[in-house]
Amino acid sequence: MRRITILGGILVLLLLVLAGGAGLRQTTAAPDDVVVTVTGTAARAIIQYDITISNKGTAAISDIYVAGLISSGAKFDSVVTTPAGATSLGAQGNVVAWLLNRVPAGGSATLSYKLNAPDGSAPVNAYVAWKAPTAGSASSAAITRELAVDNGAAKRGCMACHYSVTLARESERGGPNHPKIANEATVDVCLGCHKAAADRTGLAPKMLRTIVHAAHLNSDSFITRYKGNCFTCHEISETGAWLLLYDKVHGNQYNVPAAESINAKGYASSGRPIIDVKP
Numbered sequence: 001m002r003r004i005t006i007l008g009g010i011l012v013l014l015l016l017v018l019a020g021g022a023g024l025r026q027t028t029a030a031p032d033d034v035v036v037t038v039t040g041t042a043a044r045a046i047i048q049y050d051i052t053i054s055n056k057g058t059a060a061i062s063d064i065y066v067a068g069l070i071s072s073g074a075k076f077d078s079v080v081t082t083p084a085g086a087t088s089l090g091a092q093g094n095v096v097a098w099l100l101n102r103v104p105a106g107g108s109a110t111l112s113y114k115l116n117a118p119d120g121s122a123p124v125n126a127y128v129a130w131k132a133p134t135a136g137s138a139s140s141a142a143i144t145r146e147l148a149v150d151n152g153a154a155k156r157g158c159m160a161c162h163y164s165v166t167l168a169r170e171s172e173r174g175g176p177n178h179p180k181i182a183n184e185a186t187v188d189v190c191l192g193c194h195k196a197a198a199d200r201t202g203l204a205p206k207m208l209r210t211i212v213h214a215a216h217l218n219s220d221s222f223i224t225r226y227k228g229n230c231f232t233c234h235e236i237s238e239t240g241a242w243l244l245l246y247d248k249v250h251g252n253q254y255n256v257p258a259a260e261s262i263n264a265k266g267y268a269s270s271g272r273p274i275i276d277v278k279p
Protein backbone atom coordinates (compact mmCIF):
# COMPACT_ATOMS: atom_id res chain seq x y z
CA MET A 1 0.00 0.00 0.00
CA ARG A 2 2.97 2.28 0.55
CA ARG A 3 3.38 2.92 -3.17
CA ILE A 4 -0.17 4.08 -3.66
CA THR A 5 -0.76 7.76 -4.32
CA ILE A 6 -3.00 9.79 -2.05
CA LEU A 7 -5.86 9.58 -4.49
CA GLY A 8 -5.18 5.87 -4.88
CA GLY A 9 -5.25 5.61 -1.13
CA ILE A 10 -8.74 7.05 -1.04
CA LEU A 11 -9.76 4.65 -3.78
CA VAL A 12 -8.18 1.74 -1.91
CA LEU A 13 -10.11 2.59 1.21
CA LEU A 14 -13.32 2.68 -0.76
CA LEU A 15 -12.41 -0.55 -2.47
CA LEU A 16 -11.68 -2.26 0.81
CA VAL A 17 -15.17 -1.33 1.92
CA LEU A 18 -16.57 -2.64 -1.35
CA ALA A 19 -14.42 -5.73 -1.47
CA GLY A 20 -15.59 -6.71 1.99
CA GLY A 21 -12.53 -8.75 2.89
CA ALA A 22 -12.28 -10.61 -0.39
CA GLY A 23 -8.55 -10.95 0.11
CA LEU A 24 -7.55 -7.52 -1.16
CA ARG A 25 -6.16 -6.61 2.21
CA GLN A 26 -3.14 -8.86 1.80
CA THR A 27 -0.41 -6.65 0.49
CA THR A 28 2.66 -8.73 1.17
CA ALA A 29 5.32 -8.98 -1.53
CA ALA A 30 3.63 -6.69 -4.04
CA PRO A 31 6.04 -6.89 -6.96
CA ASP A 32 7.30 -3.47 -8.02
CA ASP A 33 7.10 -4.96 -11.46
CA VAL A 34 3.42 -4.37 -12.05
CA VAL A 35 2.82 -0.95 -13.58
CA VAL A 36 -0.69 0.44 -13.95
CA THR A 37 -1.33 3.44 -16.20
CA VAL A 38 -4.48 5.28 -17.22
CA THR A 39 -4.91 7.48 -20.26
CA GLY A 40 -8.00 9.54 -20.96
CA THR A 41 -9.36 10.78 -24.27
CA ALA A 42 -12.33 13.11 -24.31
CA ALA A 43 -14.99 13.51 -26.98
CA ARG A 44 -17.17 16.32 -25.69
CA ALA A 45 -18.26 15.36 -22.16
CA ILE A 46 -17.60 11.64 -22.65
CA ILE A 47 -14.11 10.55 -21.65
CA GLN A 48 -12.72 7.13 -22.46
CA TYR A 49 -10.24 5.82 -19.90
CA ASP A 50 -7.83 3.05 -20.94
CA ILE A 51 -6.31 1.15 -18.04
CA THR A 52 -3.13 -0.72 -18.93
CA ILE A 53 -1.58 -3.30 -16.63
CA SER A 54 2.00 -4.14 -17.60
CA ASN A 55 3.70 -7.04 -15.88
CA LYS A 56 7.41 -6.33 -16.17
CA GLY A 57 8.26 -9.13 -13.73
CA THR A 58 9.34 -12.71 -14.29
CA ALA A 59 6.19 -14.41 -12.98
CA ALA A 60 2.61 -14.21 -14.18
CA ILE A 61 0.17 -12.51 -11.83
CA SER A 62 -3.29 -14.00 -11.59
CA ASP A 63 -6.67 -13.74 -9.91
CA ILE A 64 -6.75 -10.00 -10.54
CA TYR A 65 -9.26 -7.36 -9.53
CA VAL A 66 -9.17 -4.20 -11.66
CA ALA A 67 -11.00 -1.00 -10.79
CA GLY A 68 -11.20 2.38 -12.50
CA LEU A 69 -12.52 5.28 -10.46
CA ILE A 70 -15.83 6.96 -11.24
CA SER A 71 -14.59 10.29 -9.97
CA SER A 72 -16.78 12.75 -8.13
CA GLY A 73 -18.80 14.84 -10.57
CA ALA A 74 -18.67 12.09 -13.23
CA LYS A 75 -21.23 9.43 -14.11
CA PHE A 76 -20.72 5.90 -15.47
CA ASP A 77 -21.34 5.68 -19.23
CA SER A 78 -20.22 2.24 -20.44
CA VAL A 79 -17.63 -0.51 -20.38
CA VAL A 80 -15.71 -0.37 -23.67
CA THR A 81 -13.04 -3.08 -23.58
CA THR A 82 -13.04 -6.34 -21.66
CA PRO A 83 -10.13 -8.45 -22.94
CA ALA A 84 -10.19 -12.25 -23.28
CA GLY A 85 -9.87 -13.83 -19.83
CA ALA A 86 -11.66 -10.96 -18.11
CA THR A 87 -15.19 -10.56 -16.78
CA SER A 88 -16.76 -7.14 -16.53
CA LEU A 89 -18.51 -6.35 -13.26
CA GLY A 90 -19.71 -3.00 -14.62
CA ALA A 91 -20.22 -0.06 -12.29
CA GLN A 92 -19.80 -1.04 -8.63
CA GLY A 93 -20.28 1.91 -6.33
CA ASN A 94 -17.68 4.50 -7.27
CA VAL A 95 -15.61 2.21 -9.51
CA VAL A 96 -15.92 0.31 -12.78
CA ALA A 97 -14.55 -3.16 -12.08
CA TRP A 98 -13.36 -6.33 -13.77
CA LEU A 99 -12.02 -9.72 -12.73
CA LEU A 100 -9.06 -10.76 -14.85
CA ASN A 101 -7.55 -14.27 -14.93
CA ARG A 102 -3.91 -13.41 -15.45
CA VAL A 103 -1.28 -11.18 -16.99
CA PRO A 104 1.75 -13.22 -18.09
CA ALA A 105 5.32 -12.18 -17.30
CA GLY A 106 6.30 -9.54 -19.83
CA GLY A 107 2.66 -9.19 -20.91
CA SER A 108 0.03 -6.52 -20.58
CA ALA A 109 -3.73 -6.08 -20.62
CA THR A 110 -5.89 -3.08 -21.43
CA LEU A 111 -9.40 -2.50 -20.10
CA SER A 112 -11.43 0.56 -21.04
CA TYR A 113 -14.51 2.37 -19.87
CA LYS A 114 -16.29 5.63 -20.48
CA LEU A 115 -17.54 8.24 -18.06
CA ASN A 116 -19.73 11.23 -18.64
CA ALA A 117 -17.37 13.71 -17.03
CA PRO A 118 -18.50 17.33 -17.26
CA ASP A 119 -16.35 20.35 -16.47
CA GLY A 120 -15.14 20.27 -12.90
CA SER A 121 -15.20 16.50 -12.42
CA ALA A 122 -12.30 15.15 -10.38
CA PRO A 123 -9.24 13.24 -11.66
CA VAL A 124 -9.45 9.51 -12.32
CA ASN A 125 -7.06 6.71 -11.45
CA ALA A 126 -7.06 2.92 -11.45
CA TYR A 127 -6.34 0.26 -8.85
CA VAL A 128 -5.33 -3.34 -9.41
CA ALA A 129 -5.03 -6.14 -6.82
CA TRP A 130 -3.94 -9.73 -7.46
CA LYS A 131 -3.81 -12.86 -5.34
CA ALA A 132 -1.06 -14.93 -6.96
CA PRO A 133 1.81 -15.71 -6.94
CA THR A 134 1.65 -13.57 -3.78
CA ALA A 135 -1.01 -11.01 -3.08
CA GLY A 136 -0.18 -7.50 -4.17
CA SER A 137 -1.65 -4.30 -5.48
CA ALA A 138 -0.72 -1.26 -7.51
CA SER A 139 -2.42 1.91 -8.60
CA SER A 140 -1.91 4.40 -11.37
CA ALA A 141 -1.21 8.11 -11.28
CA ALA A 142 -4.30 10.28 -11.54
CA ILE A 143 -5.32 11.85 -14.83
CA THR A 144 -7.16 15.16 -14.85
CA ARG A 145 -10.16 15.96 -17.01
CA GLU A 146 -8.16 18.80 -18.62
CA LEU A 147 -5.51 16.35 -19.80
CA ALA A 148 -8.14 14.05 -21.30
CA VAL A 149 -9.75 16.99 -23.13
CA ASP A 150 -6.37 18.04 -24.51
CA ASN A 151 -5.70 14.47 -25.60
CA GLY A 152 -8.98 14.18 -27.47
CA ALA A 153 -8.91 17.68 -28.93
CA ALA A 154 -8.44 18.56 -32.55
CA LYS A 155 -4.71 18.85 -33.24
CA ARG A 156 -3.28 22.25 -34.13
CA GLY A 157 0.33 23.21 -34.74
CA CYS A 158 3.07 21.01 -36.27
CA MET A 159 4.15 19.81 -32.82
CA ALA A 160 0.70 18.47 -32.00
CA CYS A 161 1.58 15.59 -34.35
CA HIS A 162 5.28 15.67 -35.20
CA TYR A 163 6.69 14.99 -31.71
CA SER A 164 7.79 11.42 -32.23
CA VAL A 165 7.95 11.42 -36.02
CA THR A 166 9.76 14.75 -35.99
CA LEU A 167 10.03 17.24 -38.85
CA ALA A 168 13.66 16.11 -39.20
CA ARG A 169 12.43 12.54 -39.73
CA GLU A 170 9.94 13.83 -42.32
CA SER A 171 12.80 15.53 -44.17
CA GLU A 172 14.15 12.03 -44.87
CA ARG A 173 11.35 11.82 -47.43
CA GLY A 174 13.57 14.17 -49.40
CA GLY A 175 15.66 11.08 -50.18
CA PRO A 176 19.18 9.96 -49.35
CA ASN A 177 20.70 13.24 -50.57
CA HIS A 178 18.60 15.44 -48.28
CA PRO A 179 20.82 17.59 -46.02
CA LYS A 180 21.09 15.99 -42.55
CA ILE A 181 18.72 17.81 -40.18
CA ALA A 182 19.11 17.79 -36.37
CA ASN A 183 16.24 15.99 -34.68
CA GLU A 184 15.15 19.04 -32.68
CA ALA A 185 14.94 21.30 -35.76
CA THR A 186 11.87 23.55 -35.80
CA VAL A 187 9.92 24.58 -38.88
CA ASP A 188 12.09 27.72 -39.09
CA VAL A 189 15.00 25.45 -40.00
CA CYS A 190 12.99 23.89 -42.85
CA LEU A 191 11.94 27.32 -44.07
CA GLY A 192 15.60 28.37 -44.21
CA CYS A 193 15.88 26.33 -47.43
CA HIS A 194 12.21 25.76 -48.29
CA LYS A 195 11.03 29.38 -47.95
CA ALA A 196 8.82 31.14 -50.46
CA ALA A 197 10.82 32.92 -53.15
CA ALA A 198 10.40 33.15 -56.91
CA ASP A 199 14.14 32.73 -57.46
CA ARG A 200 15.17 29.43 -55.91
CA THR A 201 18.89 29.78 -56.56
CA GLY A 202 20.68 28.55 -53.44
CA LEU A 203 17.40 27.31 -51.98
CA ALA A 204 15.71 23.91 -51.92
CA PRO A 205 13.90 23.25 -55.19
CA LYS A 206 10.43 23.36 -53.58
CA MET A 207 8.74 25.67 -51.11
CA LEU A 208 7.56 24.04 -47.86
CA ARG A 209 4.00 25.02 -48.74
CA THR A 210 4.26 23.14 -52.05
CA ILE A 211 5.29 20.01 -50.16
CA VAL A 212 3.08 20.11 -47.09
CA HIS A 213 -0.21 21.31 -48.56
CA ALA A 214 -0.47 18.38 -50.96
CA ALA A 215 1.15 15.86 -48.61
CA HIS A 216 -1.33 16.57 -45.79
CA LEU A 217 -4.54 17.54 -47.49
CA ASN A 218 -4.40 14.42 -49.70
CA SER A 219 -3.43 12.10 -46.86
CA ASP A 220 -6.07 9.73 -45.48
CA SER A 221 -4.25 9.66 -42.20
CA PHE A 222 -4.21 13.48 -41.85
CA ILE A 223 -7.82 13.90 -42.97
CA THR A 224 -9.47 10.89 -41.33
CA ARG A 225 -7.41 9.99 -38.30
CA TYR A 226 -6.53 13.54 -37.29
CA LYS A 227 -9.51 15.32 -38.87
CA GLY A 228 -6.95 17.72 -40.31
CA ASN A 229 -7.83 20.88 -42.25
CA CYS A 230 -6.36 24.32 -43.00
CA PHE A 231 -6.73 25.45 -39.39
CA THR A 232 -4.68 22.52 -38.17
CA CYS A 233 -1.63 24.52 -39.34
CA HIS A 234 -2.96 28.04 -39.70
CA GLU A 235 -4.54 30.90 -37.84
CA ILE A 236 -5.72 33.97 -39.69
CA SER A 237 -4.57 37.26 -38.21
CA GLU A 238 -6.68 40.37 -37.67
CA THR A 239 -5.35 41.75 -40.97
CA GLY A 240 -6.11 38.56 -42.89
CA ALA A 241 -2.53 37.19 -42.95
CA TRP A 242 -2.11 33.41 -42.83
CA LEU A 243 -0.14 32.62 -39.69
CA LEU A 244 1.66 29.31 -39.34
CA LEU A 245 1.15 27.35 -36.12
CA TYR A 246 4.27 25.52 -35.07
CA ASP A 247 3.79 24.80 -31.35
CA LYS A 248 0.91 22.65 -30.21
CA VAL A 249 -2.14 24.82 -29.56
CA HIS A 250 -4.08 24.07 -26.38
CA GLY A 251 -7.76 24.84 -26.19
CA ASN A 252 -11.15 23.20 -25.97
CA GLN A 253 -12.06 20.03 -27.86
CA TYR A 254 -12.15 21.96 -31.16
CA ASN A 255 -8.95 23.71 -30.19
CA VAL A 256 -10.38 27.14 -30.21
CA PRO A 257 -7.34 28.37 -28.31
CA ALA A 258 -7.43 29.12 -24.61
CA ALA A 259 -7.50 32.91 -24.19
CA GLU A 260 -3.82 33.07 -23.34
CA SER A 261 -2.79 30.60 -26.00
CA ILE A 262 -2.75 32.67 -29.18
CA ASN A 263 -3.06 36.38 -28.48
CA ALA A 264 -4.10 39.07 -30.93
CA LYS A 265 -0.50 39.55 -32.01
CA GLY A 266 -0.20 35.91 -32.86
CA TYR A 267 1.95 34.46 -30.13
CA ALA A 268 1.68 30.88 -28.97
CA SER A 269 1.45 30.02 -25.27
CA SER A 270 5.14 29.05 -25.21
CA GLY A 271 6.07 32.63 -26.07
CA ARG A 272 7.46 31.47 -29.41
CA PRO A 273 5.98 33.66 -32.15
CA ILE A 274 3.75 31.83 -34.53
CA ILE A 275 5.04 32.61 -37.94
CA ASP A 276 3.50 35.30 -40.11
CA VAL A 277 3.93 33.82 -43.57
CA LYS A 278 3.48 37.23 -45.22
CA PRO A 279 6.96 38.55 -46.09
Ligand code: HEC
Nearest residue numbers: 155157158160161170173187215219221222226228232233
Ligand atom coordinates in the same frame (compact mmCIF):
# COMPACT_ATOMS: atom_id res chain seq x y z
C1 HEC B 1 -2.75 16.74 -37.31
C2 HEC B 1 -1.47 16.11 -37.45
C3 HEC B 1 -0.40 16.84 -38.23
C4 HEC B 1 -0.01 18.16 -38.10
C5 HEC B 1 -0.55 19.19 -37.16
C6 HEC B 1 1.06 18.35 -39.03
N1 HEC B 1 1.32 17.19 -39.69
FE1 HEC B 1 2.82 16.88 -41.01
N2 HEC B 1 2.16 14.98 -41.32
C7 HEC B 1 1.10 14.40 -40.68
C8 HEC B 1 0.86 13.11 -41.25
C9 HEC B 1 -0.23 12.12 -40.82
C10 HEC B 1 1.82 12.92 -42.27
C11 HEC B 1 1.99 11.71 -43.19
C12 HEC B 1 1.15 11.92 -44.42
C13 HEC B 1 1.05 10.62 -45.23
O1 HEC B 1 2.07 10.16 -45.71
O2 HEC B 1 -0.07 10.09 -45.29
C14 HEC B 1 2.64 14.13 -42.28
C15 HEC B 1 3.72 14.33 -43.13
C16 HEC B 1 4.53 15.46 -43.13
C17 HEC B 1 5.67 15.68 -44.00
C18 HEC B 1 6.18 14.73 -45.08
C19 HEC B 1 5.66 15.20 -46.43
C20 HEC B 1 5.98 14.29 -47.57
O3 HEC B 1 6.51 14.76 -48.57
O4 HEC B 1 5.65 13.09 -47.48
C21 HEC B 1 6.19 16.91 -43.70
C22 HEC B 1 7.39 17.57 -44.32
C23 HEC B 1 5.34 17.47 -42.65
N3 HEC B 1 4.35 16.57 -42.33
C24 HEC B 1 5.51 18.74 -42.11
C25 HEC B 1 4.59 19.37 -41.27
C26 HEC B 1 4.68 20.76 -40.86
C27 HEC B 1 5.79 21.70 -41.26
C28 HEC B 1 3.62 20.99 -40.03
C29 HEC B 1 3.22 22.27 -39.36
C30 HEC B 1 3.14 23.44 -40.21
C31 HEC B 1 2.87 19.75 -39.95
N4 HEC B 1 3.47 18.80 -40.73
C32 HEC B 1 1.71 19.56 -39.20
C33 HEC B 1 0.37 14.94 -39.66
C34 HEC B 1 0.44 16.25 -39.23
Ligand code: HEC
Nearest residue numbers: 167168170171173174175177179181185189190193204211
Ligand atom coordinates in the same frame (compact mmCIF):
# COMPACT_ATOMS: atom_id res chain seq x y z
C1 HEC C 1 20.00 23.00 -46.02
C2 HEC C 1 18.78 23.10 -46.84
C3 HEC C 1 17.58 22.28 -46.42
C4 HEC C 1 16.96 22.26 -45.19
C5 HEC C 1 17.37 23.01 -43.93
C6 HEC C 1 15.81 21.42 -45.32
N1 HEC C 1 15.74 20.93 -46.59
FE1 HEC C 1 14.30 19.68 -47.31
N2 HEC C 1 15.19 19.66 -49.14
C7 HEC C 1 16.36 20.31 -49.44
C8 HEC C 1 16.77 19.97 -50.78
C9 HEC C 1 18.02 20.46 -51.49
C10 HEC C 1 15.78 19.07 -51.27
C11 HEC C 1 15.77 18.36 -52.61
C12 HEC C 1 16.50 17.04 -52.40
C13 HEC C 1 16.63 16.23 -53.65
O1 HEC C 1 15.82 16.39 -54.56
O2 HEC C 1 17.55 15.37 -53.65
C14 HEC C 1 14.81 18.92 -50.22
C15 HEC C 1 13.69 18.11 -50.32
C16 HEC C 1 12.79 17.90 -49.31
C17 HEC C 1 11.62 17.05 -49.40
C18 HEC C 1 11.17 16.29 -50.64
C19 HEC C 1 10.20 17.14 -51.40
C20 HEC C 1 9.62 16.47 -52.61
O3 HEC C 1 10.15 16.71 -53.71
O4 HEC C 1 8.66 15.71 -52.46
C21 HEC C 1 11.00 17.10 -48.19
C22 HEC C 1 9.73 16.37 -47.79
C23 HEC C 1 11.78 17.97 -47.35
N3 HEC C 1 12.86 18.44 -48.05
C24 HEC C 1 11.44 18.28 -46.03
C25 HEC C 1 12.20 19.09 -45.21
C26 HEC C 1 11.85 19.39 -43.84
C27 HEC C 1 10.59 18.89 -43.14
C28 HEC C 1 12.82 20.19 -43.34
C29 HEC C 1 12.96 20.73 -41.94
C30 HEC C 1 12.98 19.74 -40.87
C31 HEC C 1 13.79 20.39 -44.41
N4 HEC C 1 13.36 19.72 -45.51
C32 HEC C 1 14.92 21.17 -44.28
C33 HEC C 1 17.05 21.17 -48.62
C34 HEC C 1 16.78 21.42 -47.29
Ligand code: HEC
Nearest residue numbers: 191195196208209212213216229230232233242244277278
Ligand atom coordinates in the same frame (compact mmCIF):
# COMPACT_ATOMS: atom_id res chain seq x y z
C1 HEC D 1 0.33 20.70 -42.64
C2 HEC D 1 0.20 22.08 -42.38
C3 HEC D 1 -0.60 22.94 -43.33
C4 HEC D 1 -1.91 22.79 -43.71
C5 HEC D 1 -2.86 21.67 -43.33
C6 HEC D 1 -2.23 23.91 -44.54
N1 HEC D 1 -1.17 24.72 -44.65
FE1 HEC D 1 -1.07 26.48 -45.67
N2 HEC D 1 0.90 26.65 -45.25
C7 HEC D 1 1.65 25.73 -44.54
C8 HEC D 1 3.05 26.09 -44.62
C9 HEC D 1 4.20 25.33 -43.99
C10 HEC D 1 3.12 27.27 -45.39
C11 HEC D 1 4.38 28.05 -45.80
C12 HEC D 1 4.82 29.03 -44.77
C13 HEC D 1 5.96 29.89 -45.27
O1 HEC D 1 6.36 29.77 -46.42
O2 HEC D 1 6.42 30.74 -44.48
C14 HEC D 1 1.75 27.60 -45.76
C15 HEC D 1 1.40 28.72 -46.50
C16 HEC D 1 0.10 29.04 -46.86
C17 HEC D 1 -0.30 30.25 -47.54
C18 HEC D 1 0.62 31.34 -47.96
C19 HEC D 1 0.44 32.55 -47.12
C20 HEC D 1 1.36 33.67 -47.51
O3 HEC D 1 1.06 34.78 -47.05
O4 HEC D 1 2.38 33.44 -48.17
C21 HEC D 1 -1.65 30.17 -47.73
C22 HEC D 1 -2.54 31.21 -48.40
C23 HEC D 1 -2.09 28.91 -47.18
N3 HEC D 1 -1.00 28.27 -46.65
C24 HEC D 1 -3.40 28.46 -47.21
C25 HEC D 1 -3.80 27.22 -46.77
C26 HEC D 1 -5.14 26.70 -46.95
C27 HEC D 1 -6.27 27.42 -47.67
C28 HEC D 1 -5.17 25.47 -46.37
C29 HEC D 1 -6.33 24.47 -46.32
C30 HEC D 1 -6.94 24.13 -47.58
C31 HEC D 1 -3.84 25.23 -45.82
N4 HEC D 1 -3.05 26.31 -46.09
C32 HEC D 1 -3.49 24.11 -45.12
C33 HEC D 1 1.15 24.63 -43.85
C34 HEC D 1 -0.13 24.15 -43.95
